[in-house]
Amino acid sequence: MTVEREPKVDRATRRKRVLIELLDPLPDARPLDMDHVRTLAESIRDHGLLQPIAVVEHHSRYLIGIGNHRAAAHQFLGKTAVEADIWPADTTREEILLRSIHENHVRVDESFETTLSRIHTLMAAHGVGFREAAKRGKFRKSHLSKIETVLKRLKPKALACLQEHKLGVSIAYAIARGSDDEDTQIEWIKQNAAGKMNRSAIEKASKAKPCRMKTVTLSTTIDDVAFTVTLPKEFDYERLKDRIRGLSSKVGLQAKRNTPIDLLPRFLDAEESA
Known part of the structure; x- marks a missing residue:
């Protein structure tokens, strides 16, 4: 009988200061939110770094597993190094996701695609269904409800467009609730990704949109x-x-x-x- 090995999340790490110039984001890392970076920079300047970032050894450099915004905040402050937990070079993407979930649960500013990836990783790791995986990941009920609404109401092409532009759960929820029309959903996604239509504008447009449905x-x-x-x-x-x-x-x-x-x-x- 073959026994499936669960991804490890407790592998030994070591901590040291790492030069910021040696840090690289993961290929699918969510884009930096500069407002969040500035807020973090103010906190780090006043109180110091409360929680180190986590990185994976990658040849002579490091991939940021957790803490991309914290690293950017250090760079924003003109610092040359940041305290980091060093994970082994063979740490898998799945292990990074699991560690990230256990460290920070749900990040409200992450992309919808990454949020789904977290839940699916927990499903595979623990052999449970969608809701149980979200429960183990300590997803808030309100957050999970939004995710399920998006999956039920967003049309297939709109969902693909949402993932392509790496939009977050809150904006995806506003779009899914605002219209059942696939073309409208896609247009709002593109407008938001281009910075031309925020969540308030989408909610306003959805209320103003005349009801043509049968x-x-x-x-x-x-x-x-x-x-x-x-x-x-x-x-x-x-x-x-x-x-x-x-x-x-x-x-x-x-x-x-x-x-x-x-x-x-x-x-x-x-x-x-x-």
Whole structure:
């Protein structure tokens, strides 16, 4: 019987100061956010480096496994070296991802593609499903919910475009929620990547966008209560059930408040307009 070896995340390391000129980012490292670099630089200047970066030996140089922004902040401050944990030269990309997850959990500024890669790495390492892997990686429930929304609502070509431009989870979520049209999703992704459309602009555009979708009206009677529901034609059952759960939650809230049932429509309308 063949036993699959789990990636190691506790291999011995040594710590030393490394010349910044000898550091290189990983080939698929997310682009530097200069606002974040400047913020880190201020913190390092005032308080010092609280956590060393981690690098992998690569011939006579080093690849930055964790801490690309910290290294850039040192360079921004005019420093020539940075304290680093040195990982062995044979450290794999999978091991780097696992170490990064355990060190820093979820980074809100990383790309959607990298976030997925982290979850998939945990799935493979522990032999678990998507949600359990995210749980082991200590992903926040709200963050995981956004990831799942993007995977459900973003069209295939738009998802590929998102990964190509290395956009983050928050902007991907805004785009996925803002439109079901693939061409619109792709256009917003390109506009954001070019710096011409931020998240607020996308959210504003999604609200201003006229509704051209076809609808379906469902009418049914349960016991002595008649229901009529109008929904977009492309809705799937999961989205319909999600909306019904939302309505149930709102009705439950009014029940706790002992709102007279004949006034229920007025209170529900007030919640929608609030």
